[in-house]
Amino acid sequence: MNFDFSDDQKQLRDQARKFLAEKCPPKAVRVVLDGKAPYDKELWKGLAEMGFLGVAIPEEFGGAGAGHLELCVIAEEMGRANAAVPFSSTVYLAAEALLIAGSDAQKKKWLPAIASGEAIGTLALFEGKGNPAPKNVKLTAANGVLNGVKKPVADGAIADFAVVAARTGSSGRDGDISLFLVDLKAGGVEVKSLTNLDPTRGQAEITFTNCKAEPLGAAGEGWSILTQVLDRAAVLCAFEQVGGADRALEMGRDYALDRIAFGRQIGSFQAIKHMLADMYVSATLARSNSYYGAWALSTNAAELPEAAAAARISATQAFQHCAKNNIQVHGGMGFTWEFDCHMYYRRANAMALGLGSLSYWEDQLIDRMRKKNAA
């Protein structure tokens, strides 16, 4: 059994960690946090130069042609660094949707632009409250134009193009939904930035008014493609969450060693030690579930739907748990703007909702486990 990343993949992780430690210190994230820039453009350029944006994009489309395991190790480092760039929207959602369903022409147009850092992409799925479900898609597509409003759209205000879920039927079935590709710089698109929990990752409202759009994948296949995209993104986001959870745990541990109270390191009190031990436990469970997700993703295994849901749940819980208790370990200092704890707390709770809420994925997991048990 070799249930681990290869030496080359670990080397890539080290390389990404070193790069991000240098180019993406908390100071750089704070520029975006404080609203001085919509995202870290310098870092985005650097990620393109390192080949990280296109690591899982085939060479014929301008990528490195490595694979999803390589993307997983980079995702973990992106989460650890809390990077303020549209990585997940562009790489996990837009690029994966194109890889699954794009025509050759669509892939040729957008994938090389993603890999080179010239194009930012996103997925426009949600329309206000609610989780991913065909019935929640109201935006319509008819005669090649879209009409409706999407919100929240992650990184919508800085994206060049979007994969848009639209209603093309009214039978009440999954086949009512189709996907479209929209150039957001063209006409018929109005974008408004929205304030949100995690200002280091923008959210937007996008209004489509008779907006020209080209189909992505076959008509009526939208929901089936989306399900695959969300499963892949669930695994990749889980790695970001695992990276974030690990970093939050590390911050808590370091502070517990540095801080003196009642004449001793606070890390010598069992109340603190046990809190940190529990954080370690949830981070470890999340990592192991995510590894299984990575295996399923990289081999396109039949187990992917169940593995993705398990990774998603476990990693969401771990990041929220570690980010929350990291603040607790820090005490009052952890509640200041100056300390970085809140940046991870914000990211953890924003990520917990990005692909659908925890309860949505719990529901998915149970359905998928039942399906397996029945088979």
Add this chain to the structure above:
Amino acid sequence: MNFDDTPQEAAFRETARKWIAANAPKQFEQELSKSSLGRIRLANHDMVEVGKAWQKKKAEGGWACLHWPKEYGGRGATPIERVIWQQEEGVYGKLTQPFQIGEGMCGPTVMAWGSEDAKRRYLPKLAAGEEIWCQLFSEPSAGSDVAGLRTRAEKQGDHWVVNGQKIWTSGAHYSDYGLLIARTDPNVPKHKGLTMFFLDMKSPGVEVRPIKQANGMQEFNEVYFTDVVIPDSQRLGAVGEGWSVSLTTLMNERMSIGARLATGVPEMFEFCSNLMLEDGLAIDDPAVRSRLASWAVKSSGLKYTSYRAISALSKGERPGPENSIGKLVSGMMLQDIAAYAMDLQGAAGVLTGSDEETVHGQFQQMLLSSPSMRIAGGTDEILRNIIAERVLGLPGDIRVDKDVPYNKIPTKGR
């Protein structure tokens, strides 16, 4: 990343599988596969006798205590081969329960600290299940703080005289030998006055009494020592070095990589899939689904954590204290799952009989037994200390009795 064996591992697995197919006591397969939680019982046979027969057969075929050197009854196998063997042995592994303390703790301690004569005399018989060993560490007033133990051993000529009491001794009533830690000097700080011995459990003055546990069962014992004589030749390590010796024993306790811990999740999933609530099946209820999902990902997380440890073993690495999480997570889960299953049963959940409505009382039994999972083999709190100190590098606890002579340490809280 894959789940495949290396060619050598595959060959080893094939050999093991063939041998098991030809030799395992298949008549017990069904009964063994049914018992998933708690102690194993066989309806018409004595578990220890059946276990001994299987262990003996394994020893003759070279499949007992695989990772031990051949001259002491083992196979000289690698750690990963041992894991593969456990996977292949499957349900028959449950028959090894009476020998696990010997194989996992007493044997390795004798191997590390015993004389060559002792090793050749005792280890092969231990490996073959001919002689069963138990471990005599815990005492009524020395649990997590085992170094605070009171059982005294006093030197008289070339032998030692032991007086005191041990508790929570699994299998003492059918054991032939015991590994005993006792206080030989009460005038020095507690860790420094201990010495390790082994003794014949049939020695005069040894009395084994079963303990009636909180769950109503009797699985453990108290062992009383009244002027029990142990020859000095049965001392392991130097006088006063008992604590260092015991660390060998306890380290081995935590090396049980790849052992599947019961979490209660498969039982709970099945239960919820069949249970009719007022509004339909339990598994269709959003609150039930949410709880089930949280437990399921803990259970799968443990499974894949052990796969990562096995992968490390396969590469020749030595997995560390991070494996403490298995028992910590599964112990709490068992207790929570049991309580929730009973909650779903409503008023009938209080009944412990084996009727249809309460699924043969399995969750009630789980509820009553689960507290021991969170205590035995290191309490939840000790495991968290281990993770905090040895994995995360946090400071050790402040020990106010560290430099105090043992006989000056307070013995009463109030």
